[in-house]
Each structure stands twice: as structure tokens, then as C-alpha cells.
Amino acid sequence: xxxxxxxxxxxxxxxxxxxxxxxxxxxxxxxxxxxxxxxxxxxxxxxxxxxxxxxxxxxxxxxxxxxxxxxxxxxxxxxxxxxxxxxxxxxxxxxxxxxxxxxxxxxxxxxxxxxxxxxxxxxxxxxxxxxxxxxxxxxxxxx
Amino acid sequence: xxxxxxxxxxxxxxxxxxxxxxxxxxxxxxxxxxxxxxxxxxxxxxxxxxxxxxxxxxxxxxxxxxxxxxxxxxxxxxxxxxxxxxxxxxxxxxxxxxxxxxxxxxxxxxxxxxxxxxxxxxxxxxxxxxxxxxxxxxxxxxxxxxxxxxxxxxxxxxxxxxxxxxxxxxxxxxxxxxxxxxxxxxxxxxxxxxxxxxxxxxxxxxxxxxxxxxxxxxxxxxxxxxxxxxxxxxxxxxxxxxxxxxxxxxxxxxxxxxxxxxxxxxxxxxxxxxxxxxxxxxxxxxxxxxxxxxxxxxxxxxxxxxxxxxxxxxxxxxxxxxxxxxxxxxxxxxxxxxxxxxxxxxxxxxxxxxxxxxxxxxxxxxxxxxxxxxxxxxxxxxxxxxxxxxxxxxxxxxxxxxxxxxxxxxxxxxxxxxxxxxxxxxxxxxxxxxxxxxxxxxxxxxxxxxxxxxxxxxxxxxxxxxxxxxxxxxxxxxxxxxxxxxxxxxxxxxxxxxxxxxxxxxxxxxxxxxxxxxxxxxxxxxxxxxxxxxxxxxxxxxxxxxxxxxxxxxxxxxxxxxxxxxxxxxxxxxxxxxxxxxxxxxxxxxxxxxxxxxxxxxxxxxxxxxxxxxxxxxxxxxxxxxxxxxxxxxxxxxxxxxxxxxxxxxxxxxxxxxxxxxxxxxxxxxxxxxxxxxxxxxxxxxxxxxxxxxxxxxxxxxxxxxxxxxxxxxxxxxxxxxxxxxxxxxxx
Numbered sequence: 050x051x052x053x054x055x056x057x058x059x060x061x062x063x064x065x066x067x068x069x070x071x072x073x074x075x076x077x078x079x080x081x082x083x084x085x086x087x088x089x090x091x092x093x094x095x096x097x098x099x100x101x102x103x104x105x106x107x108x109x110x111x112x113x114x115x116x117x118x119x120x121x122x123x124x125x126x127x128x129x130x131x132x133x134x135x136x137x138x139x140x141x142x143x144x145x146x147x148x149x150x151x152x153x154x155x156x157x158x159x160x161x162x163x164x165x166x167x168x169x170x171x172x173x174x175x176x177x178x179x180x181x182x183x184x185x186x187x188x189x190x191x192x
Numbered sequence: 193x194x195x196x197x198x199x200x201x202x203x204x205x206x207x208x209x210x211x212x213x214x215x216x217x218x219x220x221x222x223x224x225x226x227x228x229x230x231x232x233x234x235x236x237x238x239x240x241x242x243x244x245x246x247x248x249x250x251x252x253x254x255x256x257x258x259x260x261x262x263x264x265x266x267x268x269x270x271x272x273x274x275x276x277x278x279x280x281x282x283x284x285x286x287x288x289x290x291x292x293x294x295x296x297x298x299x300x301x302x303x304x305x306x307x308x309x310x311x312x313x314x315x316x317x318x319x320x321x322x323x324x325x326x327x328x329x330x331x332x333x334x335x336x337x338x339x340x341x342x343x344x345x346x347x348x349x350x351x352x353x354x355x356x357x358x359x360x361x362x363x364x365x366x367x368x369x370x371x372x373x374x375x376x377x378x379x380x381x382x383x384x385x386x387x388x389x390x391x392x393x394x395x396x397x398x399x400x401x402x403x404x405x406x407x408x409x410x411x412x413x414x415x416x417x418x419x420x421x422x423x424x425x426x427x428x429x430x431x432x433x434x435x436x437x438x439x440x441x442x443x444x445x446x447x448x449x450x451x452x453x454x455x456x457x458x459x460x461x462x463x464x465x466x467x468x469x470x471x472x473x474x475x476x477x478x479x480x481x482x483x484x485x486x487x488x489x490x491x492x493x494x495x496x497x498x499x500x501x502x503x504x505x506x507x508x509x510x511x512x513x514x515x516x517x518x519x520x521x522x523x524x525x526x527x528x529x530x531x532x533x534x535x536x537x538x539x540x541x542x543x544x545x546x547x548x549x550x551x552x553x554x555x556x557x558x559x560x561x562x563x564x565x566x567x568x569x570x571x572x573x574x575x576x577x578x579x580x581x582x583x584x585x586x587x588x589x590x591x592x593x594x595x596x597x598x599x600x601x602x603x604x605x606x607x608x609x610x611x612x613x614x615x616x617x618x619x620x621x622x623x624x625x626x627x628x629x630x631x632x633x634x635x636x637x638x639x640x641x642x643x644x645x646x647x648x649x650x651x652x653x654x655x656x657x658x659x660x661x662x663x664x665x666x667x668x669x670x671x672x673x674x675x676x677x678x679x680x681x682x683x684x685x686x687x688x689x690x691x692x693x694x695x696x697x698x699x700x701x702x703x704x705x706x707x708x709x710x711x712x713x714x715x716x717x718x719x720x721x722x723x724x725x726x727x728x729x730x731x732x733x734x735x736x737x738x739x740x741x742x743x744x745x746x747x748x749x750x751x752x753x754x755x756x757x758x759x760x761x762x763x764x765x766x767x768x769x770x771x772x773x774x775x776x777x778x779x780x781x782x783x784x785x786x787x788x789x790x791x792x793x794x795x796x797x798x799x800x801x802x803x804x805x806x807x808x809x810x811x812x813x814x815x816x817x818x819x820x821x822x823x824x825x826x827x828x829x830x831x832x833x834x835x836x837x838x839x840x841x842x843x844x845x846x847x848x849x850x851x852x853x854x855x856x857x858x859x860x861x862x863x864x865x866x867x868x869x870x871x872x873x874x875x876x877x878x879x880x881x882x883x884x885x886x887x888x889x890x891x892x893x894x895x896x897x898x899x900x901x902x903x904x905x906x907x908x909x910x911x912x913x914x915x916x917x918x919x920x921x922x923x924x
Contacts, residue, residue: 079252080245082436084387085469089839092387120245133239136807140663141242142251142387142436148243171848174839176387176437177663178814180847182807 051113053078054122062109068102069093071109072119080120080145084174091173094146095119101153101172120145128152131190132183139177147173151187161187197759201638202766203703204440204545205515214639217712217758219719219867222676224798224860230676231859233803237668237687238434238661247434250406253393255462259288261455262321263448263465264311264328265475266303269337269539269832273301273310277329281313284327286320289313289458292328296454297420298447304509305541306834307474309447314455314463337539337832341483341506344536351507351535357521358530359586365498365528369489372498373564377486377557379882379900381506381825382479382818383472383842384546388436390476391466392445394452400427401456405449408438409700410658414692416445421453433690438662439815440545441477443702473837477544478825481506482516484557494571494579496526503554507535511543514550519558521587522767523632524580529587539832545702547815548875551633552882556900559629559883564896573887574601574608577630577771585765593761594862594869596795597630597769603856604628607773607791611891614775618892621781624788627887628773629880635796635872636766636865637708641757642696645674645717646750647725651740653678655687655717659698659710664874665804666706670714672800673868677718679739699757704768704872707800709757712866716755724751761864768876770794772813774884775851778892780911783904787817787885791854797871798861809855809877816881818845824901894918 051058053076062071069086072078072095081104084092088106095104096118123129128151131137138144147170154161154169161169166187175183194213201210226232241247278290292311293301299309311328315321338344345354366372392405401423407413410430418425435442452465467475482505489498503516513535520531546552566573581598584591611626618624643657655674661667671685678685688694699709722739728751729735729742743751760766775789792809799805822843826835836842855877861869886897895910 073252074254077254079248082245082249082251082387084389084436085839087469087838089469090387124244124246129240129243132243133235136236136239136803138236138239138242139665139807139811140387140435140437141238141247142249142663144243145245167848171846174387174844174846176385176439176815176844178811178845178850179807180814180845180850181810181853183847184850 051109051117052115053117054119060109064110066109068095068104068107068109068112072104078119078121082142082145084142091150092143092146094149094173096149096153099153099156101150120149123148123152126152128155128190131186135182135186135189137179137182137186139179143173143175147175147183154187155190199759202634203700203705204549205518205634212639214759215756217867219716221861221863221867221869227676229672229682230800234668234672234682234801236665237671242434249388249434249436250391250393250404250432251388251436251466253404255393255395258393258462258464259314259316259455259459260318260321261312261314261451261463261465262318262325263309263451263471264325265471266306266308266310268303268332268334269306270335271303272333272335274331274333276311278311280327280329281324284324286315286317287313287324288315289455291454296450298450305539306832307471307541309451312451312455314459339538339540339829339832341504341536341538344538345504345534349537351511351537352513355513355533357517360528362498362500362528362530366487366489366500369497370492371565371568372487372489373561373568374487375561375564375898377484377560377898379482379553379556381481382546382823383825384439384441385472385842385844386437386439386441389467389469389472390442390446390448391464392449392452393462393464394449394456395462396456400429401453402429402431403449404431406435406442407432408442408660408662408702410660410690410692411697412443412700413445417449420450430692431690432660435660435662439547440549440702443545443700446476469839470837473842474541474834477542479546479549480508480511480543482553484516486557486561488561488565490565490569492569494569494576496524496580498528499526501531503531503533505533505535506538507543508538508540509542516550516554518551519554519632522585523558523582523630525582525586526580540827547878548633551879552819555629555631555879556882556886559880560886563627563887563890567890573628577601590763590765593764593766593864594797595769596858596860599858600769600771600793600795603793604771604773604791607854610775622777622779623892624777625888625892626773626775627884627891628771629883629887631770631772631794631876631880633768633876633879635704635708635768635876636760637699637705637872638760639757640697641699641709641713643710643713643717643755644696645721645753647721647743648750649743649746651680651743652684653680655685655714656695657689657698657710658692658695659689659706660701661689662701664706664808665801666710668804669707669800670710673711673714674718677715678722704874704876706872708866708870708872711800711868711870713755713757715867717753720755721751721753724753758866764864766865766871768794768796768871770876770880772880772884774888776885776888776892778889778907780893783907785821785889785902785907787851789852790881792877793856794873794876795858796873796876797865798869799857799859800870805857805873806855808873810853812877813853813881814845814850816878817849819900820882820885821901
């Protein structure tokens with residue numbers, strides 16, 4: 050059983066299926082993006098028991114029993130507003146992963162320093178270069 | 193009224209003479225400065241759907257019965273497929289079809305670069321397709337690759353004839369110079385690496401075809417697929433509602449679209465062909481490497497007397513000869529300019545346009561050498577640039593439609609002044625300095641481009657056009673323009689784009705052309721709708737009634753306005769301008785470089801959305817920093833094998849690499865250009881970044897870097913050379 054955003058799913062996927070594949074192909078939760086499929090870019094980031102996790106290099110069956118949170122489970126999180134307000138996205142393909150990483154950061158550190166933001170977000174690549182806006186969004190997410 | 197004209201069409205510095213039907217641009221420009229909506233910050237109209245993960249990209253599409261494709265690509269830089277046997281692959285579990293060389297023109301057996309497509313398999317999952325690829329039997333004849341661009345030119349292996357351009361007499365100019373500086377500059381291969389890889393989903397429907405594709409040019413894909421498959425254009429529907437970045441690499445249909453089309457035809461199923469990141473790093477184009485051998489001559493007062501450039505573009509197996517020589521001819525007033533531009537054809541993956549192709553590379557060389565000249569003449573680099581400011585386009589003796597570069601320089605002054613203070617923050621081992629570089633590039637857009645605007649009785653409007661928003665915020669800009677013209681709130685405008693079957697022809701999103709091409713058409717369409725509503729108001733006897741009141745009586749009737757992009761000003765050169773000032777710190781022991789601050793001032797005519805514009809500037813600068821300091825596609829110099837095919841090997845900038853960025857726009861409408869006076873901003877910000885950083889490094893350390901990326905090795909080499917130079921001076 051896979052617990053995703055509070056719902057229980059009976060996983061049909063074979064043993065070698067990654068969490069990203071299970072989410073996207075089986076559950077059709079396509080908000081989680083895959084951009085490199087080898088753990089280098091952060092686009093596929095989801096939370097596993099609150100910890101930001103690269104779903105493209107995590108086997109789905111290894112997180113059975115854990116609580117998986119994807120962007121679909123964070124749509125009402127104020128971080129989404131903060132990203133839009135700060136223009137922290139351009140093409141938007143990396144954005145769900147950025148927001149998931151940002152949420153993980155502020156859940157543990159509600160008012161992170163610039164240094165903490167840069168450290169926590171350095172694994173999420175944005176080729177459009179929205180980084181200054183992402184930093185602003187995380188600095189100002191509480192309104 | 194429609195008018196047939198013969199005009200010059202420019203995309204990314206490539207000109208062609210074309211016949212175009214244009215509509216007269218009857219509207220007067222809006223006054224300069226912020227209006228009710230245009231010129232004021234607006235949030236992205238599609239921000240929430242993208243941020244919430246609701247937007248369906250091509251990568252997210254799953255059509256009923258859809259099959260997945262794996263592509264066999266040449267592992268060799270230069271090879272021939274002697275024989276190939278697909279039968280085992282065809283018999284593999286889950287496989288529905290397999291195709292090989294010459295089944296379609298995009299699959300070949302003569303391989304000129306690593307990554308060229310040879311065969312493809314489609315199966316019910318990507319895993320099955322990839323497993324089947326391993327079962328293909330083939331026999332390669334591996335050949336010696338040609339990899340050295342200079343050698344290629346010498347052996348006449350070129351993409352096009354050498355382009356020689358000269359004005360005045362460059363030799364005479366050099367002879368008259370009091371000072372001549374020269375240098376050889378090299379720039380590297382840079383990969384676009386859009387976050388969404390190149391991909392398409394293709395489905396045959398009746399006698400037509402639906403193509404869902406991550407593209408910068410919906411209408412261009414329609415035409416290319418129609419021609420490639422021998423279909424009438426209206427039988428090809430191209431859809432791209434959201435796309436995950438392109439930067440110049442997604443202008444064409446490429447192999448994957450035709451592979452998917454063929455496999456979809458053979459299987460009667462929708463077929464997806466999506467590249468992996470590793471394929472993305474070899475098979476979809478790149479910014480080509482360059483070699484630039486430059487000479488600059490000047491009088492002792494700084495007046496340029498000669499600019500001479502010998503350029504080699506290491507184009508790769510295919511592509512085009514980007515205008516690396518462009519800045520040399522257009523940036524400065526200089527009577528004597530000569531350049532030769534070679535395009536070397538070598539066994540490396542193909543060149544594709546990448547954000548201001550040619551000008552990014554050419555500006556690095558030229559603007560670095562201009563600063564060396566300033567150092568040699570002991571002139572202020574900003575003053576030297578002012579002295580040689582070009583008040584018209586000397587390369588073909590045309591006036592500029594508008595140019596506010598001097599205003600950019602003026603606004604850059606406070607940032608330039610910081611150099612005194614920045615230098616004082618140097619330590620024994622970490623040296624700090626400030627450098628600048630100018631920007632010149634195209635970005636005027638042009639006709640044809642069309643839009644429709646539909647207004648309903650609820651007072652809401654829909655802009656309909658077959659354009660695409662590749663992430664730059666053009667969808668938002670179009671909504672703002674329509675809302676401004678109609679006098680309705682921004683949230684009363686919806687933009688319907690992304691589908692060739694829904695809207696009229698729209699321009700390519702390349703060459704910084706979407707806003708300057710599409711914006712005037714959208715405004716014209718909105719104005720057409722507004723005029724019709726005003727006529728109805730007059731017939732009703734309430735000529736001054738607000739729009740909402742007039743349309744409210746229409747019930748289900750709709751007002752349909754149509755608009756077209758008018759012609760560019762005859763006999764004028766439309767360009768964009770700017771300047772960037774970089775502050776760096778260099779550790780002279782380790783060669784490590786930190787960019788600490790960049791100030792950018794650009795002139796792109798009227799600004800539609802200042803918020804989106806700032807994002808474009810920041811994004812361009814950050815890509816520029818990657819280009820300058822870390823990004824480099826490496827290949828083995830003997831075999832031509834690409835060594836950097838993953839995102840840990842190919843080093844993109846991260847949030848930790850970003851300096852403080854100050855951005856500013858002159859925001860002065862180009863009075864000669866369309867009903868908007870707007871130029872494009874996608875490309876200009878990346879143009880001067882490398883040179884500004886290199887010049888800041890010289891200011892900090894006295895070292896002349898000559899090569900991108902400025903690796904630690906290059907930095908240490910330049911520092912050593914500078915030490916030897918000053919040592920030699922000291923002993924004289």
C-alpha cells in the first residue's frame with residue numbers, strides 16, 4: 050500500500066518501479082516531473098515522511114507504509130501563492146519540485162536565512178534561472 | 193487593408209527577403225510609461241496551474257493505448273552501419289513495431305555524430321522498448337572522426353562558404369592606429385538542457401495527424417510535418433499548451449516527431465517519443481564552440497581605427513553559421529571593419545540556435561579586447577565605449593529605429609562607480625574588481641503574425657492565436673495588451689493559445705520575437721473589437737457607454753476582432769541594446785571565481801510587464817554565468833565520444849551560484865516600431881554577461897582570460913601570464 054497525500058493506493062507496479070514512475074504512470078499524479086531520471090536535478094522531489102526525496106531514484110515499494118506528499122497534496126500550501134506572487138517560475142517544469150523542497154525547508158525552519166535557503170534549494174535545478182525569485186518566495190512565504 | 197510587400201525578415205540574425213501580406217498598422221502608439229495595465233507588474237496568468245502541477249506538458253500526456261519509444265542512437269562520432277537486424281527486437285515482449293535506417297529519412301546508416309538516430313522501437317512501456325533496443329543486431333564500421341575546427345576549415349569541410357564582410361579598409365585602419373591589441377578567444381560548446389526533454393506524442397486521426405509536442409513554433413511544426421509526411425497543412429494539428437523550456441533548441445520537429453509519426457502509422461496507436469536526459473545531451477543541438485582571432489586598432493584618444501576578426505564556428509555535423517562576427521560590425525562606430533566567418537563541419541553533434549547565437553560568443557571576444565585596449569590606453573572602459581558609440585548601423589548604413597545605449601551607459605554609472613569601493617575589499621589572496629560589457633542584438637520581430645479577440649456579453653474577452661508561451665510570460669503579456677486596449681480588467685481576458693487548429697498563424701518564439709511580433713497583432717485585434725463595440729454603442733444612441741454595458745445586451749452574440757502585425761519600418765535597423773556591470777572576486781591561489789553582483793540596464797523599447805521582464809533579465813544573466821564559469825560539453829579529442837551526458841557532469845548553475853542582480857530597463861517605446869514600440873527581451877540579457885565577468889576579472893587581477901568557461905585552469909594560466917608580463921616589464 051502506498052500512502053500518497055493521505056490516500057491509500059494498492060500498488061500494482063513491479064518491484065523495480067521507481068516512486069516517480071508509480072506516481073506518474075500508475076496513479077497519474079503528473080504534477081511530479083521527471084527531468085533527468087537519475088537524481089541530478091530535483092524536478093521529481095516529493096516528501097517521504099516530510100523529508101525531501103528524489104522520487105526518480107527511489108523504488109516505490111521501499112516507501113510503502115511511509116507518508117508520501119506530492120505537489121498535488123500541497124496545492125493549497127501558502128508556498129504556491131508565494132511562488133506565483135514572486136514570479137518564481139518561468140517554464141514551470143521544475144516548479145513543483147522546487148515548491149516541495151521549499152515546503153520541506155519551511156516546515157522545519159519557518160524563517161530560513163538566505164544561507165539556509167541556498168543550502169536547502171541547491172539540489173533543484175531551474176534552467177530558466179528563476180533562482181532570485183525562488184529565494185524571494187521562500188523569504189516571503191508567510192505573507 | 194491587406195497589402196503585399198517584399199520585405200527583409202530577420203530571425204536571430206539570419207535575414208531573408210520574403211513576400212508578406214501585411215495589414216496596415218493604423219493605431220497610434222500608446223503614450224510612453226506605465227498605462228492602466230501595460231507597463232505595470234502583472235502576475236503570470238498561468239502561474240498557478242504551473243506551480244500547482246496542474247499544467248499538462250507534453251511529458252505528462254498519456255493517450256489511451258499510447259505506446260512508448262526508445263531510439264537507438266549512434267555511439268560513434270563517425271561510423272557506418274554495415275548491417276542491422278531488427279527481428280529479435282520485434283519479437284521482444286511488449287514490442288509493437290521497430291524501424292531502422294532509411295525507413296524514414298530521419299533514421300540513417302551514415303552517422304556523422306554521436307547521437308544521430310539509427311533505429312527505433314515502440315512498445316507498451318518505455319522499459320520494454322529500451323530492453324528491445326539491446327536486442328538489435330548491428331555491425332558498425334567505425335571511421336576516423338574529424339574534430340578539429342581549424343583542420344576542418346583547412347580541409348574545406350565546411351557548412352557554408354566563408355562569409356567575408358568589410359567596410360572601409362581594415363589594413364589602412366590598423367596602419368593608422370597608435371595602439372593595436374590582439375588576441376585569440378575560444379568559447380565552448382554549451383547545451384540548452386531544457387528541463388522538459390525534447391518529445392512528441394503523435395496520433396493519426398482519420399486522414400490527419402495530431403502532434404502534441406514541446407515546441408517553440410507550433411505553426412512551424414505544422415508546416416514541417418505536413419511537408420515531411422506529404423499532408424496538406426490543415427490535416428496536421430499541432431498542440432503545445434505548456435512547454436518546459438527551449439532556449440532555441442525546440443524550433444523544429446526533429447527526428448523524434450517523425451519517428452513517432454511513422455510508428456503511430458504502423459501500429460495504429462498514439463505513440464510517444466521522449467528523449468532521455470542523456471539523449472538530450474547529445475542529440476538535440478547545442479551552442480557551437482568558436483575560435484576568434486581578433487585585432488583592434490585605435491588612436492591614443494581611444495577612437496577605433498580598425499576592427500578585424502577571423503572567426504571559426506565549430507558548427508558540428510549540421511546547423512548554420514551563427515553571426516559570431518555580428519558585434520564586430522554593429523557595436524561600434526569604426527570606419528574600417530573586416531571579418532571572415534568560417535563554419536567548420538566536424539563530427540560533433542549539430543549546432544542549434546541557443547539564446548542569441550553568435551552574439552553571445554562574439555561579444556565575449558570583442559568586449560574583452562576592447563577592455564584590454566582601454567587598459568593599454570589607460571582610458572576608462574566606459575569612456576572608451578562612449579567615444580566609439582555608433583549613432584547608426586554602419587554595417588549597412590541604416591539608421592536605428594531607436595537606440596538608447598547612451599542612456600543605458602548613464603544609468604550604469606552608479607554601478608560602475610562602485611569599482612573603487614569594490615577593489616578596496618580585496619585581500620592578499622582574494623582580489624575584487626568590476627567590469628562592464630555592452631550588448632547589441634536583434635529582437636524586433638516582424639510580420640506575419642495574427643490574432644483574434646472575441647468579446648462576449650459578459651464583458652470578458654478571449655485572445656485566440658496559435659502562439660506558444662515557452663515560459664517567458666508572453667501569454668501574460670498578450671492578456672495585458674488586450675485588456676489595456678479594450679479597457680477591461682486583466683482578469684477578464686483569457687488567452688487561448690497552443691493549438692494550430694484553433695487560432696491563426698503566430699510567429700516563432702525565437703529571436704526574442706514573440707512579444708514584438710504578436711503584441712501588435714493582439715492590440716490590433718482588440719482595437720478592431722473595440723471599434724465594433726463603439727459602433728454598436730453609437731447605433732444604440734449611447735456612444736459613451738462603457739464596454740460592459742454595450743456588450744451586455746448582446747446575449748449570445750460575440751464581437752470578433754481580428755488583427756495582424758504591421759510591417760517593420762522601411763530602411764531602418766531594429767536592434768536591442770544594453771550594458772552589464774559585473775563584480776567578481778578571484779582567489780589568485782586557487783583560481784576560483786565568484787560573481788558577486790551584476791547590474792544590467794537594457795533598452796528593448798516599451799516594457800509590457802516589468803515583473804516578467806526582470807525575471808527574463810535575471811534568467812538570462814544566470815544562464816550567462818553558467819556559460820562563463822561552469823558549463824562545457826566535453827568530448828574525447830580522439831574518438832569524439834561525448835563525455836558529459838548527465839547533469840552531474842554538465843554543470844548547470846544552481847541557486848547557490850546566483851549573485852545579487854540589479855536590473856533596469858530604459859522603457860522608451862521605439863516610435864518607429866509597430867503600435868507598441870516593444871522589442872524582445874528573451875535574448876539580450878545573456879549577451880554581455882561573459883565579457884562583463886571577464887573584464888571584472890581583469891580589473892581585479894590584471895589577467896586576460898581568453899577562453900570560456902573560465903575554469904580554474906584557465907584562470908591560473910591567465911594569472912601566470914599576467915605575472916610574467918609584469919615581471920618582464922619590471923626587468924626592462
